[in-house]
Amino acid sequence: MQQYRELLQKNDQDVFNALSGEEARQKAGIELIPSENYTYPEVLCTLGSVFTNKYSEGYPGRRYYGGQEFTDTIEDIARERAKSLFRCEHANVQPLSGSPMNQAVYLGLLEPGDTILAMDLSHGGHLTHGAPVSFMGKLFNFIRYKTDPTDGAIDFDELRRISLAEKPKMILCGYTSYPRDLDYSRFKKIADEVGAITMTDASHYGGLVAADVLRNPFDFGFDVVTTTSHKSLRGPRGGMILCRKEFAARIDKAVFPGLQGGPHMNTIAGIAVTLKKAAEPEFKEYGRQVLLNASTLADELVKNGASLVTGGTDNHMMVLDTEKSFGINGKIAEELLDSVSITTNKQIIPDDPNPPLKPSGIRIGTPAATTRGMKEKDMVRLADWMLRILGNPDDKSLAASTKAEIEAFCSRFPVPGI
Structure with missing residues (x-):
């Protein structure tokens, strides 16, 4: 694969730069969009x-x-x-x-x-x-x-x-x-x-x-x-x-x-x-850990005053009502978390009074973080970072220090295939 990367770099620097940038982004941040994951090197x-x-x-x-x-x-x-x-x-x-x-x-x-x-x-x-x-x-x-x-x-x-x-x-x-x-x-x-x-x-x-x-x-x-x-x-x-x-x-x-x-x-x-x-036993353990991580993250958010749709989760995802929890819409919440290398997506909530591009919540999931080897204790830290940033949307200094913490943390968890 390395020889093909070198060929791409030689013949199309623009695309190579975008590819390299995306690899760096995925390594440096925490992916919490529930529909995203990191595939196997064999699949690549x-x-x-x-x-x-x-x-x-x-x-x-x-x-x-x-x-x-x-x-x-x-x-x-x-x-x-x-x-x-x-x-x-x-x-x-x-x-x-x-x-x-x-x-x-x-x-x-x-x-x-x-x-x-x-x-x-x-x-x-x-x-x-x-x-x-x-x-x-x-x-x-x-x-x-x-x-x-x-x-x-x-x-x-x-x-x-x-x-x-x-x-x-x-x-x-x-x-x-x-x-x-x-x-x-x-x-x-x-x-x-x-x-x-x-x-x-x-x-x-x-x-x-x-x-x-x-x-x-x-x-x-x-x-x-x-x-x-x-x-x-x-x-x-x-x-x-x-x-x-x-x-x-x-x-x-x-x-x-x-x-x-x-x-x-x-x-x-x-x-x-x-x-x-x-079909392998390791994947069953992965599935169990995805659910453990999701329930831990949800419990930690709720314990600290955040409002989740349905009050929690049985699966790999949760929907955080950011209007009720922090007085900000989901678009703003998504952008705030993006700024500290936590990726989520804005999400409508049941019978949402807000429009789809500025909805009342964000959607959060644990499959990708679990793929990188993160466990329950890491979800506790993650909840703290999220609460810190969403609860202080105008504090640029706090955002900068938190981003540095998160990227240092992520360096301990390799992304498969990168």
Whole structure:
């Protein structure tokens, strides 16, 4: 790999400088965006491999181009490992990312105009769960369920009432900013009552399901589970659709030729590597540590007066209400933490009165910090730094000294592959 870096430096200094700058940024700071992680060095190797050169439209044994001996091998390995790891009957590993992954499920199993019941976006749902600005939101009739404002739990009585009244063709659970595990048995019972397909978008927490530290929807009879291959799985940026056999043909056809052309075989090679890693005992320990770190960080923030949506977390993330806690919006909070090398993202809270680009909170997660080897005691320090900076937004001297502390601290925790 070093020879290629030297070649890049020689032939394109501008891109090399940006690459070097990003490496330095990742090493010097703490990554707390819950959807980001550091992938394995072996995955970086596959992404820069000769599989980048190969077109492989179709599926193993049914390609449109010749020369597919090794691409077929790689894709079959990835599919079999996914089926084993997630205890499912079929796996499609070709989706280019999370959004087309979810779109393929809707387009493969439903008809335009069909009703889908999904989580309200401000309560934790994702853009692909029917945001009005998305094409899926225009193509399908999305209706919403919310959480209980008193404790943040999903209101299943209201969810059942809506389902009985609207008769959705699909009930979708899963989240992008909901800090609790899900009761799949209750979703499944309501879906069966109205004859709906059950789908879980586990993009954020697929790695924690693989590690058996969060519930697996297939253990409760779910029909479809989608997950990205990066985030908590630590793989390359891609997506997977996992499903029961009866939906396999329709899902595959929706991915190709319905939405995509040639898959990115270098990414699929990286997914294969990732799934092998996720089946090893070390990954289960990693999953346990992600949850321990998240609960420690959440407890420490709450103990010191910060307000978290739902009051805490069951998973890898939490949502901090910065308006209630510090009197500042999430955009300002994100920028303040960025200035001291702590990376988070601004986040809407349930029924947020503020606009999406200046919302009332930030989203915080522990997968990336855990990948670097940080443990509970480090989360206590991290909480102290965050409280210090958010509680004193105008103190430039404090920010400067805190940034120096954080970057010295981070130097003790190597970033894999850098």
